[in-house]
Amino acid sequence: MTNYTHRKTVQCRMLSAVCGLAVYGWLAATGCQAQTFTLTQQHDSLFTLTLTTDSTCDKWTLPYPVYRLDTGDVDGDGSTDALVGVVKATRFYPEIGRRLFIFKNYHGLIRPLWMGSKLGGKLCDFRFADGRVRSMEAMNDSLYAVADYRWSGFGLVFERFVARDIGHEEAKKAFKE
Numbered sequence: 582m583t584n585y586t587h588r589k590t591v592q593c594r595m596l597s598a599v600c601g602l603a604v605y606g607w608l609a610a611t612g613c614q615a616q617t618f619t620l621t622q623q624h625d626s627l628f629t630l631t632l633t634t635d636s637t638c639d640k641w642t643l644p645y646p647v648y649r650l651d652t653g654d655v656d657g658d659g660s661t662d663a664l665v666g667v668v669k670a671t672r673f674y675p676e677i678g679r680r681l682f683i684f685k686n687y688h689g690l691i692r693p694l695w696m697g698s699k700l701g702g703k704l705c706d707f708r709f710a711d712g713r714v715r716s717m718e719a720m721n722d723s724l725y726a727v728a729d730y731r732w733s734g735f736g737l738v739f740e741r742f743v744a745r746d747i748g749h750e751e752a753k754k755a756f757k758e
Contacts, residue, residue, distance in 0.1 A: 616686055618663040620650045630663060630684060630691060637689030645669040648679060653709035655694065656732045660686050662694055664709055671698040679704040681714070681737075695736045702726055706756065713740065717756040720745070725752035 619631045620643075628643040630650075649666035656662065663684045670677045681704065683695040702718030705725070709715075713729040714737055720726055726745035730737040744755040 616661055618650070618652055618661070618684075620647060620665065622647070630665060632663070632684075632686055632689070632691045634686065634689050639690045641684060641691040643667060643682075649707065651707070651709045654712070655683050655709065655714065656685070657712070658685075662686070663691075664707065664714065666704075666707060673698050679706075681707055681716075697737065700730065700737065701728055701739060705752075708756070715743070715756060717752050723748065725749055727752055727755040 616632060616634045619633065621629045621631065623629060626644065626646050628645070628647045630641045630643060632639045632641075643665065645667040646669075647665060647667055649664075651664040652661050653664065654661055655664065665682045665684065667680050667682055668677060669680055671680065678699075681695075681697045681700065682693065683697075684691050685694040700716050700718060702720050702725075705717045705719055707714055707716045713731050716728050716730065718726050718728065724746050725748065727743040727747075728745075729740045729743060731740045732738075743758070744752065747755065
């Protein structure tokens with residue numbers, strides 16, 4: 582069994598410890614709370630995403646192989662979201678491939694924010710950094726691109742190429758920058 586954990590604890594917990602109940606009440610009123618997304622593997626193609634906050638615990642079953650978990654505030658609402666890479670076919674792209682699902686904390690419950698069928702090219706990997714989703718995508722058998730995407734109301738939109746028409750090793754370096 583494999584466990585993936587991303588802890589993005591907003592400094593609210595520390596503030597409430599330092600300033601007491603008055604700050605805790607303010608933090609609760611503004612929706613600021615510590616939260617953790619955890620991914621647990623049940624078997625090769627069954628995973629459970631768990632959201633644990635100061636007062637709740639919610640679970641979402643993912644009946645697909647998972648290759649990555651990352652977290653960050655994708656939609657800019659101040660709450661940490663879970664970015665989960667799954668391997669599956671979709672209605673519009675029936676070939677099995679790597680997909681990106683984004684889940685949010687909605688009042689202590691896990692809710693899908695975006696369940697992407699495809700980015701620009703064939704998704705190889707992704708990560709969240711500097712308010713953007715960075716992807717490494719295969720353009721064909723030997724050329725790759727690294728691109729940044731940002732949230733725009735309904736989903737992710739292309740922002741820029743970090744690099745394109747490059748080899749695999751070069752793409753891995755650009756992806757990590």
